Amino acid sequence: MSTAAATITKNQATEASVVEDAPALTDGFQLVIDALKLNDINNLYVVPGIPISDLLRMAQAEGMRVVSFRHEQNAGNAAAIAGFMTRKPGVCMTVSAPGFLNGLTALANATTNCFPMILISGSSEREIVDLQQGDYEEMDQLAIAKPLCKAAFRILHAQDIGIGVARAIRAAVSGRPGGVYLDLPAKLFSQVMDAAEGAKSLVKVVDPTPAQYPSAEAVNRALDLLKGAKRPLVIFGKGAAYAQADDTIRAFVEKSGIPFLQMSMAKGLLPDTHPQSAGAARSLVLQEADVVMLVGARLNWLLSHGKGKTWGKPGSKKFIQIDIEPKEMDSNVEIHAPLVGDIASVMEVLLKGIEGGLTPPTDWMATVAAKREQNVAKMAPKLMSNASPMNFHGALGALRRVIKERPDAMLVNEGANTLDLARGIIDMYEPRKRLDVGTWGVMGVGMGYAVAAAVESGKPVLAVEGDSAFGFSGMEVETICRYNLPVCIVIFNNNGIYRGTDVNPTGGADPSPMVFVPGSRYDKMMEAFGGVGVHVTNPDELYRAVTEAMDSGRPTLINAVIDPAAGTESGNIGSLNPTSSVRKMPS
Numbered sequence: 001m002s003t004a005a006a007t008i009t010k011n012q013a014t015e016a017s018v019v020e021d022a023p024a025l026t027d028g029f030q031l032v033i034d035a036l037k038l039n040d041i042n043n044l045y046v047v048p049g050i051p052i053s054d055l056l057r058m059a060q061a062e063g064m065r066v067v068s069f070r071h072e073q074n075a076g077n078a079a080a081i082a083g084f085m086t087r088k089p090g091v092c093m094t095v096s097a098p099g100f101l102n103g104l105t106a107l108a109n110a111t112t113n114c115f116p117m118i119l120i121s122g123s124s125e126r127e128i129v130d131l132q133q134g135d136y137e138e139m140d141q142l143a144i145a146k147p148l149c150k151a152a153f154r155i156l157h158a159q160d161i162g163i164g165v166a167r168a169i170r171a172a173v174s175g176r177p178g179g180v181y182l183d184l185p186a187k188l189f190s191q192v193m194d195a196a197e198g199a200k201s202l203v204k205v206v207d208p209t210p211a212q213y214p215s216a217e218a219v220n221r222a223l224d225l226l227k228g229a230k231r232p233l234v235i236f237g238k239g240a241a242y243a244q245a246d247d248t249i250r251a252f253v254e255k256s257g258i259p260f261l262q263m264s265m266a267k268g269l270l271p272d273t274h275p276q277s278a279g280a281a282r283s284l285v286l287q288e289a290d291v292v293m294l295v296g297a298r299l300n301w302l303l304s305h306g307k308g309k310t311w312g313k314p315g316s317k318k319f320i321q322i323d324i325e326p327k328e329m330d331s332n333v334e335i336h337a338p339l340v341g342d343i344a345s346v347m348e349v350l351l352k353g354i355e356g357g358l359t360p361p362t363d364w365m366a367t368v369a370a371k372r373e374q375n376v377a378k379m380a381p382k383l384m385s386n387a388s389p390m391n392f393h394g395a396l397g398a399l400r401r402v403i404k405e406r407p408d409a410m411l412v413n414e415g416a417n418t419l420d421l422a423r424g425i426i427d428m429y430e431p432r433k434r435l436d437v438g439t440w441g442v443m444g445v446g447m448g449y450a451v452a453a454a455v456e457s458g459k460p461v462l463a464v465e466g467d468s469a470f471g472f473s474g475m476e477v478e479t480i481c482r483y484n485l486p487v488c489i490v491i492f493n494n495n496g497i498y499r500g501t502d503v504n505p506t507g508g509a510d511p512s513p514m515v516f517v518p519g520s521r522y523d524k525m526m527e528a529f530g531g532v533g534v535h536v537t538n539p540d541e542l543y544r545a546v547t548e549a550m551d552s553g554r555p556t557l558i559n560a561v562i563d564p565a566a567g568t569e570s571g572n573i574g575s576l577n578p579t580s581s582v583r584k585m586p587s
Helices: 003-021 028-038 053-061 072-086 098-113 126-130 141-148 158-173 186-190 195-201 216-228 238-242 246-256 279-288 301-306 343-353 362-383 392-405 417-425 446-457 467-471 474-482 523-528 539-552 571-576
Strands: 025-027 043-046 065-068 090-094 117-123 151-154 179-185 192-194 232-236 260-262 291-295 318-323 337-340 410-414 461-466 487-493 532-536 556-561
Touching: 025 028, 025 195, 028 053, 028 158, 028 186, 028 195, 043 053, 043 072, 043 446, 053 065, 065 446, 072 090, 072 098, 072 117, 072 446, 090 098, 098 117, 098 141, 098 179, 117 141, 117 158, 117 186, 141 151, 141 179, 151 158, 158 179, 158 192, 158 195, 179 186, 192 195, 216 291, 216 318, 216 337, 216 343, 232 246, 246 343, 260 279, 279 362, 318 343, 362 392, 392 417, 392 461, 392 487, 392 539, 410 417, 410 446, 417 461, 446 461, 446 467, 446 474, 446 487, 461 467, 467 487, 474 487, 474 523, 487 539, 523 532, 523 556, 532 539, 539 556
Parallel strands: 043 065, 043 090, 090 117, 117 179, 151 179, 232 260, 232 291, 291 318, 318 337, 410 461, 461 487, 487 556, 532 556
Antiparallel strands: 025 192
C-alpha cells in the first residue's frame, strides 16, 4: 500500500472514531413528538404546511396516527371531541397565522364546552413579529389566543419543550377542562441539543385531575334537600358523561328512585328507555319539580337560565348543583346546596349518603310516568310515517330504529330542525355515544366530530346532518374516504336553511339567502372520492340504506330528500332569532 493510501485509510478511521464518540443529538422536532408520546397522546388532527410539515412526517414515522384534514377548524373540532371521549387532551396542529386563526373557533368551542384540547400552531420568529417587520404570516398568535382559551404558552427553547407540553396538558384537563394554545415558533424545531439531556427534560404529567371531595357539611345540606323533596328531579349534563363515573351514577339514580333528565350529550348515561327517565315528560318535570339536582349541567340558555315559564312558578324550587368550578354556582339563580368537586367523587359520597334509600312520593312518580307514556303514544304515529318526500319525524323514526338495533354506534348530530328533533326522537342506550353542537350550538362540527369518533372509538359512526350544517365542513368527506373510515353521513336535504321555500321578496333573479340549489345531489360528492353515495326519498329506503352502510363499514353519504316546506324557523330556539316589529318578511 502506498504511503498516500495508508494516510487516507488512517484519516478515515480517525473520522469514524470521532463520529462514534460524538454525543447523540436530538432536536425540537423530536422533542415535541417524544413529549406527546410520553403522555400517551398518540393521535394528531392536523393540516400540514409551513412550519410543521416535517414534524408531521416524523410523528407518523414514530408510530403516531396523523389524520390530515382539509380545513383547520374541522381538525380542531376533531381534537376537541377526542378530548371529550377520552379525557385526554385532543391535539390539533396547524400552520401559522391563517391556519392558526382557522383553528381558533374550535379552540373557543372546546373551552366553552369544557373539552380538553390543545391547539399547537407554528408561528413566525419573535424578533421579527415583535418589531412588526413583516415576516411570512406574521402575527402575535399568543396574544390573540389568550382570551379564547384556558391558558396559552409559547416555547422558545428546545430544553423547555418537555415542561411546556406538560403545562399545556395539565391546564387542559385539570379542574374544569378546556382549550389550551401552545405556540411553537419555526426556529424551535431545528434547535439541537444533547439527546440524553433532551430525554431528561421531558415531563410525564402526574395526577392532573386529583379527586376533589366536597365538605361533609355541603354533602349533608344536599342530602337534606333531597330527603325532604316531594317532587325531586336530577338533570345530567355532558359533564356527567365526561366524568366516566357511569356505574356510580346509575347506582345513585336507581337507589334513589328519582326521575332524571339527560341533556343531549349526556343521553345514554342511562338508557333513554329507563323507567325513571323523564325525557318524554321534560316540560312537566321542569315546571313541577321542587328540588332539582344538576350533575355536570349548567343553568345556561339550554335550560332557560333556570327561570321563566319553563321552570314554573318563580321560587317554586330549590337547586343542588355539582360542579368542579365554584364560580358556576349562583350564575343565574340561587343554588341552595352547592357541591364543589369532581363528579365521580361527589356522586360517590352522595351514593353512600343514601344508603337507607330515598323514596320519592308515589304520586310524583306516577304523574311523570303517565305524562311520559302519553307523549310517547302521541309521537309514535309521526315516527311511523313513510311519506315521500319525508318530513323530519318520519326520517328520524327510521334512524331511531337503526340506533336501537346497534346501540354501540356513535351518533353525530348537527343542524337546526335536524338537531332539535333528533335530540328527543333518537333514544340512546350507552354513554358518550351522542356527539352534537353542545353549549355554543355552533354549526360545522359534524365532519370533524365524525372523523374523531371513528378514530378514537373504532366504532361505526352515523352522522345526521342538516343540509346547511353539512356545508360548513362537507369537504371532509374526502378525508373520510382517504382514511377509509366507517362513517355513514345522512344529509336531511330540504333545499335550504330551515326550509327550502323562501323567495326573494323583490322578485329579482337572485335567490333568497335562505335557499340552496334545489334538488342538490350531495351523494355525488361522496362518489367523487371513492365512497358510496345513495339517494333516498322515503323512510323505508333511508332505513335500508343506513343499515347497509353501517354493516359494510364503507364511507357512505345518503342524500335524504326532505319536504322543502318541512321545518320551522330556527328550530326549537326560534325565540332567539329576532324579527322586525316594523316590517313583516315572508317566510
